[in-house]
Each structure stands twice: as C-alpha cells, then as structure tokens.
Amino acid sequence: MMNALKYFFLFCLFVSFATTINAQSITWTEVEPGIWKGVIGKPEEFDLLKAAGVQPYHAGLQQMPKAGFPLAQEEINARVQDGKTYLRFPLERKEQLFGFGLNFQTVFQRGKVLTLHVDNYAGKDNGRTHAPTPFYVSSKGYGVFINSARYINVYAGTAVRRESKVPPEVKDRNLDKTWSSHPYSDGVEMLIPAAGVEIYVFAGPTTLDAIRRYNLLNGGGCLPPRWGLGFTQRMQRLTDAKGVEDEAKAFEEKGYPLDFIGLEPGWQSKSYPCTFEWDKTRFPDPKGFVQDMLKKNIRLNLWTNPYVSPEAPVYKSILPLSGSHTVWNGIVPDISMPEARKIFFGELEKDKIDIGISGYKMDEVDGGDNYLWPDVAVFPSGHDAEQMRQTYGLMMQRYTSEIYHQRNQRTFGLVRASNGGGSSFPYVIYNDYYDHRDFITALVNSGFAGVLWTPEVRSSKTGEEWLRRFQSNVFSPMAMINAWASGTKPWSFAEVADQVKTMANLRMQMMPYWYSEFAKYHFQGTPPxxxxxxxxxxxxxxxxxxxxxxxxxxxxxxxxxxxxxxxxxxxxxxxxxxxxxxxxxxxxxxxxxxxxxxxxxxxxxxxxxxxxxxxxxxxxxxYVKDGGVIPMMPVMLHAPKAGQKIDLEIRYYGEKPGTYALYDDDGETYNYEKGEYSFRQINVQKVNGRIKGAITSAIKGKPDNVGKVAFKQMTDN
Incomplete structure (x- = not known):
C-alpha cells in the first residue's frame, strides 16, 4: 500500500513538472497605444502581418483614448507542446463574443466551435470562410488577434476545464429540465499548429474602440477612389469590346449612373487556367479600347485567377517558381517569393495596368478543397500549403495594390479571400453564395473581420426580389450588378426599373457621405x-x-x-x-x-x-439619429473628377445640434498620404424652429471640391 502511494505521489509530481515546463509565461509589450503584443514559444517567420506587409497608422492610434490592459493577465494561459500552441483567454458569465471572421449566418459567436480556414463559404458558419480573421471582440470592450497563418481551432466558450474558476452547476438530466448539453464555460481556447505565436490584445474602452485599434494596427481601413463608390456593372463572360461599349452607351441613354465595368474571363484568350493575355478576336485593340472608355468616364476592371496556363507567355519562366500541384491544370505561382512576384504581377501590369486598366477581380483564391492545391502540396519558398492557403488572397491584394500605389493611382477591386492584416487593402469580398438574408448578416459581420463585403446583385426570380436586392446593395461598400452569367441590367425588370434608377441615383447623391465615412475608416479605423x-x-x-x-x-x-x-x-x-x-x-x-x-x-x-x-x-x-447631418450632391452619371466643384445639400434631421466632418481630397491619388486632404466641419442647429448651418472654410493649399452649399431641414417642428 505504501509503495502504491509512493508511486502515485511521484506520478503526480511528474505530471505537475511536465505541465510546468510546457506552460509559458507571456511577457506583454505595449506596441501602440492600447495595443499589447505577447509572444509564446518561437513564432513562425511567415505570419499574417508579414504576408500583408502593412505598417500601423501611428497618427490614428495616437488619437485613440488611453486605456489599460483590458484582461487579467494572469488568467491568459499558454503552453507549447508537441509543436503546437495552446491558448486560453478568460470569459465572464455575461460576456458576448463577436468576430472570428466573415460569418454569414450568426453574429453571436459565444458557444461556437470553429476551425478558421480560408475557403469558399459552403452554407455553414464553421470557420471555413473567405476571411477567417483570427480576431474577436467582446461586449466587455476588448479584442484579441492571433497573428498566425495557420488553421486555428477555436472553442469560443464551449470547453469546460476541470479546475475552472467558475465551474458550471452539475445537474441531473433525469429530473432537472434545465439540464443543458452545453454547460457554462468561462474561457476561449485555441489550438494553433505551430510551436509559438504572436498574440495581440486591444483595449477599448468600447468594443468599437477595440475594432478601431485593430484596423489602425493594420494601416487603417482602405480609402477607395471616389469612382469606386459609384456604380459598377460586370459583363457576361464572353462579351467583346463592342458589347462593353454598347452597355456603357445604354446606361447613359437610359440615365443610369455607371463608373466602372468589369470584364469577366472572356477578355483572356483562355481561362481556367489563365493566359493573362487579351483575346484578339474579342478585343483586337486593347489599348485603344481602354483609352476610349476612359474618355467616356468609364473605368475597366479585369477578372482573373492566379493559375497559369501552359499556353500563357509567362508559363516557362514561372514554372520553377510554382507549387507542386496544379489547379484546373494551371500552375500556382509562389507569390511569397520576389522572383515569382516580378514575373506574375509584371504580367498583370503589362498591357493591362500599363494601358489604363483601373483594377482587378481576384477569383478562386479561397477554395474549395476538391480543386485548390491540397495541404500536401509543397512550394519552393518553403512555406507550406496551409500557410499559402491562409495568405494567398492577402498577397494578391497586397502586390496589385502596390503597383497602383507606385503609380500614385488608387484602385478598388474584388477578391474572394482575405485574412488578418488586410484592412487597408482596397478590395471588397464577394462569393458564389446568393442568400439575400445571409448576405446582410455578412455585411453586419464584416466590421468585426476587418474586411469589406458586397451583397452583389446577380439575378432574381421576380421584380420584387430584384428591387429588394438592389436596395440593400446600394447601402453597401460596392454597388454592383454581377451579370457574369445572367446578363441582367438595372432595367431588366421593367416593372421596377424606375425604382431601381431612383436607388442608383440615391447612391450617387450620397457620395459625399460615403466618401467621408470611408475616410474615417482609413484615418480613425471605424468600419463604414x-x-x-x-x-x-x-x-x-x-x-x-x-x-x-x-x-x-x-x-x-x-x-x-x-x-x-x-x-x-x-x-x-x-x-x-x-x-x-x-x-x-x-x-x-x-x-x-x-x-x-x-x-x-x-x-x-x-x-x-x-x-x-x-x-x-x-x-x-x-433611419437617421437625432442631430444627423447627411451631405448630398446632385445626381450625376459618374463620380466627380479630381478638381471638379460639386454643390452640396446638407440634410439635417431631428432637434439636437448636429456636426459632421466632411472629407475632401483629389479623390484619385495617394496624395492624402502627404497631407493633401482636409476635414471640413459642418455645424447645424435649430434656432426658433429654423435651422442655422455653417461649414468651415477650405484650407488654403488643400484640395477644395466643394461648390455652393445649401442646408435642408428634414424634420419639421
């Protein structure tokens, strides 16, 4: 008996010792105001923030309220064992959780088990989505980001530790009707398949403040060109140059606004896999065609995916710099390597951006597993297939954006995948799923994920559905009809064509408001x-x-x-x-x-x-909150050009004194990064039942695109 007790005691000591050597103490460093970084084990060299390559927007972060570390540090537990990192964060009883990527059906994430994995959305919120951002925020006003390019398992308040500080009540299922198969859990736990990781914790004091800090850490939200906030029509797959010209002419003749047109796979000589060269039968003179459309105030956006056809001009040169597996018989360039990037993105620039193409739609960089490269694939950079899957969409955004940035020319495009670190990239996520209600839930969740989402319009069974989809699309980051397969136009349903035109015109009228809100996204980190x-x-x-x-x-x-x-x-x-x-x-x-x-x-x-x-x-x-100030402009068929003076109607709602920061710059270049911008303060108040409004004067030497200003009282006494 004594020997048994002796061995049991030694076993307990061994278990305790093993647990101790695996446990990691986390040293927290405040890297930006209200943002702390902790390091566990040996983080991998390639992570989300390195793949995104962005720098924090320090000026915006300096304007954030001061705040202390928002969690009990001693209750954040970590250990590295068998090449994996285990994390646990405390969770109070009344806390709600939001985030963990671009979800389509749920907003509350407490009680979820997820695997954060870049993939096309397949109808279930399980972590496999277009932007599985490993960032969550709490209703208690803090946020947590895991900087890892790995598939991360998340137990968001589901797992119950034996030594829990606040254990759930034990109940008898036989007789107690309140028994639950999901007992209370006081922690968020994660498993990262890597022998170390960086953790970032964001203070509030509000949940929105934590999100703002996250976006500002990633360079601030994107600021699209003004034309990017206009209206876009994506053409049918095999449309030719004349078809595009006819489409633009029809929009103008019918009085529907249009700023950019998207060309789908048929612009290329071959696609799936891609050649990245113009089809000469459909587009015999690409440069002349692009320049002619620009003269008509219509920009062009090109669809592509990154899978290189054996018939592509760059195939032989990029073959040694590609992964071991193909996608649709096309090779996958290892764009984490500078040599591969020079060839691949050089091809996207040559005879495309060079001749005036204004942006790209980056397709199929998300999933799914039955056609994308498998996790057994290898890449010449040494980054494994999992890391490439988690970051390919990020890198596609980063390196195309850099081309435009070097030209001092803003772009705005579409992408199928993003991840942590991508807030500043001028891209909007879309997919092949088409549930209207879930599209709105995704728009709600996009603000938690550091991405933009468009509830695009493609087709409808009835005029009613068409109008309802169009209405919500107008109140989203990108107002777009994607007629890739359907060939639909805004006027396709004659019975609602007038209402659709009214909504499209409203989108244009509200451009001063949308543009100012995106500026706040960039400078302040507030999701629009x-x-x-x-x-x-x-x-x-x-x-x-x-x-x-x-x-x-x-x-x-x-x-x-x-x-x-x-x-x-x-x-x-x-x-x-x-x-x-x-x-x-x-x-x-x-x-x-x-x-x-x-x-x-x-x-x-x-x-x-x-x-x-x-x-x-x-x-x-x-609905507009009390004291609301909404700057509007006249209906226009195209977004204002740089230097074009626009008259404003300032609409005021309610009773409270109202203020608004109206943003102004040239609308097209990155000169705002050099200080060539201004926020002009609008003030409105009611005096004896009538409104009195004023706007601060333009700053000398700054862009001034504001013409006449009128104030409109929307709420009667």
Missing part, C-alpha cells in the same frame, strides 16, 4: 458598415445564462436584442439600414436609445424601441 452592437444606445445582449427567461409581455425590447440582430446595421456615423426581403410587406426594426427619424421624410420614428414598418416597394427602411 457595422453591427448594431457597436452603436451607442443599443443595449448589447448578455450571453444567455443557464436559467435566463425573458418575459415578452414586460419587455419586448429585451427579447428583441437577446436574439441575434443580424438583419439591420449601421451605415456610417448616422444611418441605420433595415433591408426588406422578397415576400415581406412589413418588418420589425430595433431602434437604439435616442430619437431616430425617417431618412426620406424626416419624420420622428422612435426612441429605444421596436417598431414595425411597412415601407412599400419603393423604399428600403433607413
């Missing part, structure tokens, strides 16, 4: 489209406790926010957008605390309550 949970006055729902019950009769507002709010969102500083879906005649809208007004009429809508609205077919419900 974001969840209601980031809005002051919107009560964040606590994570459900084990015994929580809600009395609907007593508090319908509490019930509304206890459920995920994933079908309405904030657009910029002042607007709340609540899309309507085909088949709906009415919907509920949850208004944050404070007075809110109808965007179209200025009429009072409510204050911290759930309202039911019946907007009719013509309108998407939009």
């Amino acid at each position: 489209f974001r969840a209601m949970y980031l809005e002051d006055g919107f009560v964040t729902a606590d994570a459900k406790s084990e015994n929580k019950k809600t009395n609907l009769e007593e508090n319908p507002y509490e019930e509304a926010i206890t459920k995920e709010v994933k079908d309405q969102y904030m657009a910029g500083e002042y607007l709340l957008v609540a899309p309507v879906f085909a088949g709906q005649t009415s919907r509920k809208v949850i208004l944050p605390k404070g007075k809110w007004y109808d965007f179209y009429t200025g009429k009072y809508a409510g204050n911290g309550e759930v309202i039911t609205v019946t907007p009719g077919m013509d309108k998407i419900p939009v």
